[in-house]
Amino acid sequence: MAGHPDRVAPKRALLSVSDKTGLIEFARALTDRGVTVLTTGGSKKLLSDAGIPVTEVADVTGFPEIMDGRVKTLHPKVHGGLLAVRHEASHVKAMADHGIEPIDILVVNLYPFEATVARGADYDETIENIDIGGPAMIRAAAKNHAYLTVVVEPADYEKVLSEIDQGGVTFATRKTLAAKAYARTGAYDAAISNWFAGVLGGETGDFVAFGGKLAQEMRYGENPHQWARFYRTMESRPGVSTATQLQGKVLSYNNINDTDAAFELVAEFGSATPAVAIIKHANPCGVALGKTLLEAYEKALLCDPVSAFGGIVALNQTLDAETAKKIVEIFTEVIIAPSATDEAIAIVGAKKNLRLLVTGGLPDPKAPGLSTKTVAGGLLVQSRDNGVVTEADLKVVTKRQPTAQEMADMLLAFKVAKHVKSNAIVYVKDGATAGIGAGQMNRRDSARIAAIRAAEAAEGAGLPGSLATGSVVASDAFFPFADGLEEAIAAGATAAIQPGGSMRDDEVIAAADKAGIAMVFTGMRHFRH
Incomplete structure (x- = not known):
């Protein structure tokens, strides 16, 4: 100058x-x-x-x-x-x-x-x-x-x-x-x-700007050759950006991304019933409800204990000593919860590298917000996927009505599918995921992968058959052909939940009726790319 x-x-x-x-x-x-x-x-x-x-x-x-x-x-x-x-x-x-x-x-x-x-x-x-x-x-x-x-x-x-x-x-x-x-x-x-x-209702208009304050310099990004920094925005949403880290190593880029995914998923269930989500590479590998957090964790872990190794555990209630003891039995990267007891903090503290984050609350899954993604020369900006499906939104489209247990499991499965990379297929049985298929190029392969996970989980636990036997199945988007649903039926699903809206809905409904399963449409899609 x-x-x-x-x-x-x-x-x-x-x-x-x-x-x-x-x-x-x-x-x-x-x-x-x-x-x-x-x-x-x-x-x-x-x-x-x-x-x-x-x-x-x-x-x-x-x-x-x-x-x-x-x-x-x-x-x-x-x-x-x-x-x-x-x-x-x-x-x-x-x-x-x-x-x-x-x-x-x-x-x-x-x-x-x-x-x-x-x-x-x-x-x-x-x-x-x-x-x-x-x-x-x-x-x-x-x-x-x-x-x-x-x-x-x-x-x-x-x-x-x-x-x-x-x-x-x-x-x-x-x-x-x-x-x-x-x-x-x-x-x-x-x-x-x-x-x-x-x-003004959430839309950004002709111009958009994003900003934040540096919260953390990182050793690297997704890979060692990428630099990375973590910035906090003005949003006060409870989660990884607002949490207090009680102990453990500094969070990495991947830790922050995965922990955010885990906590947003577990928040779908509120705080009334104990819920646990285990995440690996931003996809759930086990999600469950239970009478206690310990029961929910054990049910979630059963779904895919192999993938849970080195994963993120998110809880919707205060981390207690019993649950903490169980979680630390396997290598875990991060535990995130609204709070933790002193005894639980001491138990986790024995694992010096294990990060423990407390948030003081749960994010509201219905709250508005923005999500962004960069592309060459631009930004894709959309509203947060804050769609929540309730039983009142469901339309039964088959001859057979779902049972009360199937209905509860389908709603759980669809909440989980919302947080699984598309194409997403999720099997759920008795308040716990039984198999998850994520990120495949077609829905039939996702159904197959989820079934394989369910069979392997049963074998690993010394149980006969497959966890998917007698389960319900959720799809994040409609089945474009009957073959994806038929794979789920072959895996043991007795009821299905999906958005509906395919040109071949009649064909898919006919396949469900032929197999004698119940199926409901939500009218809401949950693509996650």
Whole structure:
């Protein structure tokens, strides 16, 4: 960048922050180094009370804060001091003509919009927490980083002071902080625009923006040759991003992805009945309900104990000691639950690498939200799959009506199928998955794979036949031909749940009637790619 100094030793700083963490110490350090400190309302009171000499911005601009603080820094004496090109003669003359003094450091962090939304503030309060002057100053300072330093969070105070002590803030640091500043205002604007989208019904419109704050640097991504970082958005949904990690190694990219999948699945069952989901590579390998968490875990593990090795275990209730003892018998990567007893925490603690996360609650499967996926040169954005099917939504299409147990198992199976990669086939018996077929290119192969898993699970447990015998089967989308359903019937399914809507529905229904099984249509598809 032509004309920029390598180091800038600051003479004048403007501090205007909402998050006042470390502000007193930073301001005192600046004044000790001979820097004049300008500030605004709340920051001025804090610093003045601490005995730090400061000048209020209103005394510089000659204009008071007005409109309940909405207008205080939007003034040429502020923005001129931020934007002036110091080696440009016309800019220097304009400063002299209008009594504008340069600002060498800008410290601004923004009104807590994200936190305001997260705590459920009403519309008017949320609007008042949209910062205007802050982003304007940040963007101005970041643009003119050739001559000044912009700081948007307290974590950077120490580095700035260290460089001042070495003769001035370097251009490399000013450039890095400018990039960070634009990312911060970009994330802030994204939070606001997406909040508005939610207010307007969830659709994002002609433009869309996404942003987040760095939560974790990772050793690598899905594979060792890929770099990765984890960013948190403003969404306060209980889950892996908001959880407290009580113990264990740092979560990896794959851990976070799989743990999210596990907890979103187990949340489908609420908290009234104990439920456990075991996930491997973002697909469930066992899901069950039980009278206790221990019973639910044992039933879930029975479905596919081979795949459960090195998996993620999600629970919908407080992790207790008995369940913890059972889970740690095999190698497990992560346990996530709303809470955990002290005894359970101690049991898990004996496995130093096993991560234990507590969330304080369950995410609402019906809540709106957005999901995104990148493609070359674009973003695919859709609403979260928050569709929930109840018994009242089901239409019996066969001659035989399902039994009460079949109905309960079908609803469970369809909830699980919603979280299985398409094409998804799920067998369920007595409140537990009996076999899961995921991610195949045709539904018949998924039915076959699920049946193989069910037979292997029975053999491994020393049980006769297959777990799928007497089960129900769920399909995430309609059966395009009868062959997929016929595979499920051959595996032992006595009832089926599927969306319906195929051109060959009559053929599929006829196959069900011929076999004497019950079948219901949901009218809702759950593709998951």
